[in-house]
Amino acid sequence: xxxxxxxxxxxxxxxxxxxxxxxxxxxxxxxxxxxxxxxxxxxxxxxxxxxxxxxxxxxxxxxxxxxxxxxxxxxxxxxxxxxxxxxxxxxxxxxxxxxxxxxxxxxxxxxxxxxxxxxxxxxxxxxxxxxxxxxxxxxxxxxxxxxxxxxxxxxxxxxxxxxxxxxxxxxxxxxxxxxxxxxxxxxxxxxxxxxxxx
Amino acid sequence: xxxxxxxxxxxxxxxxxxxxxxxxxxxxxxxxxxxxxxxxxxxxxxxxxxxxxxxxxxxxxxxxxxxxxxxxxxxxxxxxxxxxxxxxxxxxxxxxxxxxxxxxxxxxxxxxxxxxxxxxxxxxxxxxxxxxxxxxxxxxxxxxxxxxxxxxxxxxxxxxxxxxxxxxxxxxxxxxxxxxxxxxxxxxxxxxxxxx
Numbered sequence: 001x002x003x004x005x006x007x008x009x010x011x012x013x014x015x016x017x018x019x020x021x022x023x024x025x026x027x028x029x030x031x032x033x034x035x036x037x038x039x040x041x042x043x044x045x046x047x048x049x050x051x052x053x054x055x056x057x058x059x060x061x062x063x064x065x066x067x068x069x070x071x072x073x074x075x076x077x078x079x080x081x082x083x084x085x086x087x088x089x090x091x092x093x094x095x096x097x098x099x100x101x102x103x104x105x106x107x108x109x110x111x112x113x114x115x116x117x118x119x120x121x122x123x124x125x126x127x128x129x130x131x132x133x134x135x136x137x138x139x140x141x142x143x144x145x146x147x148x149x150x151x152x153x154x155x156x157x158x159x160x161x162x163x164x165x166x167x168x169x170x171x172x173x174x175x176x177x178x179x180x181x182x183x184x185x186x187x188x189x190x191x192x193x194x195x196x197x198x
Numbered sequence: 199x200x201x202x203x204x205x206x207x208x209x210x211x212x213x214x215x216x217x218x219x220x221x222x223x224x225x226x227x228x229x230x231x232x233x234x235x236x237x238x239x240x241x242x243x244x245x246x247x248x249x250x251x252x253x254x255x256x257x258x259x260x261x262x263x264x265x266x267x268x269x270x271x272x273x274x275x276x277x278x279x280x281x282x283x284x285x286x287x288x289x290x291x292x293x294x295x296x297x298x299x300x301x302x303x304x305x306x307x308x309x310x311x312x313x314x315x316x317x318x319x320x321x322x323x324x325x326x327x328x329x330x331x332x333x334x335x336x337x338x339x340x341x342x343x344x345x346x347x348x349x350x351x352x353x354x355x356x357x358x359x360x361x362x363x364x365x366x367x368x369x370x371x372x373x374x375x376x377x378x379x380x381x382x383x384x385x386x387x388x389x390x391x392x393x394x
Contacts, residue, residue, distance in 0.1 A: 065205045072212055079216040083223050090230035093238045100320065 005130045012134025019142060020188050024110040028102045029143060030180040036159055039147025040140060041095045045088065045103060047136025049080045050112050054132035057120040064121070073116040074107070081106045111139060142187075149183050150174045235315060240298060243312035244283050247300035248274035255283060262384055264377050273389060279304040280389050285314065286374025290366040293317035295326070297367055299336075299374040303389060306341040306379070310334075311371055316363075323363035332357055332364070341375040344368075 016022055019029045025046075032042045053076050057064075064072045085103050088096040096103065106112065115135055120128040151157055154174030156164050173179050241256050248255055255272035262269055272283040280303040287296045295316040300309035313327035326332055335354050336345065345368035346352025349361065356364035378385070 063208060065201065065208055067201075068205045068209055071209060075209070075212050075216055079220060082220055086223050086227045086231070089234060090227035091234075093234035097238065101317070 003127075005126060008127045008130040009134040012131065012136070012138040013141070014138075016135070017138040017142060017191075018111045018135060019139070019184075020191050022111065022114070024114055025112075025139070026184075028105065028109065029146065029184065030177065032099055032102050033143055033147040033150055033180060033183075034175045035151040035155070035157075036144055036147040037095070038098055039143035039145075041092070042099055042102060043136075043140025043143040045084050045099070046106050046109060046112065047133075047140050048084055049077060049106050049109075050115060050136040050139075051129065051132035052080045053077045053112060054115055054120040054128040055125060057116045058123060058125050058128035061121045061123075069121065070113075070117070073113055073121075077112050077116065078107045111135065146180070146183050146187060149187070150179055154179055239314045240285070243298045243314050244272050244274075244300075246312055247283055247298060247310040248272075248276065248281060250276055251281075252277070260388065262381055264381060269377060269381070271385065271388075274300065276309075281309045282378060282385055282389075284374050284378060286370040286372070286377065288366045288369035288373055290316060291318050291323050291360070291362045295363065295366045295370055297370040297374065299371050299378075301341050301375065301378050303386065306382075308336050308339050308341060308371070308375070311336045311367075313367065318360070318363050323357075323360045325357050325360060326363050326367050329357065333367075336371055341378060345371045 012018075014021075019025050028042055028046070033039045053073070056076050057073060060072070060076075081104060084106070085096075088099075088103060115131060119131045123131070148158065151159075152163055153171050154176075155172075156162060156168050156170045171179075174183060236256070244255055245251075251274045253273070253275045255274045259270055259272045262271060269284055274281040274283060281300045282303055283298055283300045285296055285298050287294045289295075293316070295318065296314045297311055298314055299311045301307070302309050311333050313333065316324070316327060318324050318326065332355075339345065344352060345354060347354050347356045347361065347364055347368065349356060350365070352368070354364065354368055
């Protein structure tokens with residue numbers, strides 16, 4: 001008995017939200033969430049790849065020989081990542097400059113390959129689309145939240161606009177690497193706390 | 199056996215389709231990407247090299263044939279004479295490094311250089327672009343002659359930990375300077391034509 005589509009979609013927003021619930025794909029999470037804008041950009045790029053690869057892999061799932069399935073998934077994912085990379089260079093160059101090497105690295109993002117292997121290869125088109133959208137949007141939300149936390153308290157700005165008065169001393173360490181781990185840990189703890197209360 | 203053939207066939211078809219799609223997307227995005235790179239990467243470097251310029255080198259850019267490729271030139275008019283800016287490239291630590299090189303037309307010395315696009319390691323090779331004390335070393339050198347690192351017997355101090363990148367920047371400058379010297383007669387006629 002297949003689960004209804006909206007459940008496949010919604011699970012990505014809380015129950016299985018990456019990177020908090022499936023603690024996967026941490027490399028871009030930690031590296032690019034210095035600001036909300038970077039977080040959202042990275043999240044949307046990953047979501048695009050995730051949705052497209054989920055759909056295509058689900059369509060091809062009966063034709064891909066099991067022994068070479070991972071190679072096929074990587075090929076599909078790498079193609080979409082290269083498309084995103086070119087599109088971002090063509091239309092959102094300043095964001096592309098900020099995200100740099102992390103766009104090509106979406107190829108090896110465990111979330112994308114993980115969804116292909118665990119979900120899209122076993123489910124029809126529509127559930128795979130719902131799954132990709134849910135996980136993709138969830139990932140974008142997570143990155144945006146972490147980016148906002150780090151930008152607001154680490155830099156005193158939100159989308160580049162000053163939030164606090166001139167007297168605010170930014171907690172600069174938050175925009176550095178250790179701040180990413182601490183921010184991630186705090187959010188993860190908060191989520192567990194909320195889940196327990198329910 | 200049949201399974202083997204199927205595996206090969208599926209992978210081959212997927213790769214072919216992927217290659218075709220990417221070639222199409224690349225073709226389609228080539229012009230917008232060139233425009234974006236000019237506005238976001240090249241223009242700031244050119245403006246930096248040509249500080250105090252009296253014209254708009256971006257608007258006045260032109261292309262000349264250099265062997266079998268086209269080269270873009272950005273002519274700048276500084277108070278102390280014309281400077282021609284062109285881009286050279288060479289293989290860096292990962293991928294090509296592109297370097298803008300400004301050369302004074304009066305005495306063929308370098309007015310300044312700046313790295314534009316590269317894919318070097320962030321924080322290591324990328325300092326070739328971010329650290330002005332590295333690129334500043336090239337200013338004043340003659341366009342002809344090698345631009346080698348001190349460790350290779352030259353007089354350029356390399357970026358510590360990024361020898362391959364530093365060497366590549368030197369080669370890219372040499373490449374641009376060589377093209378400039380090859381095309382100098384044509385370039386001079388361009389400039390004198392403009393001033394008439």
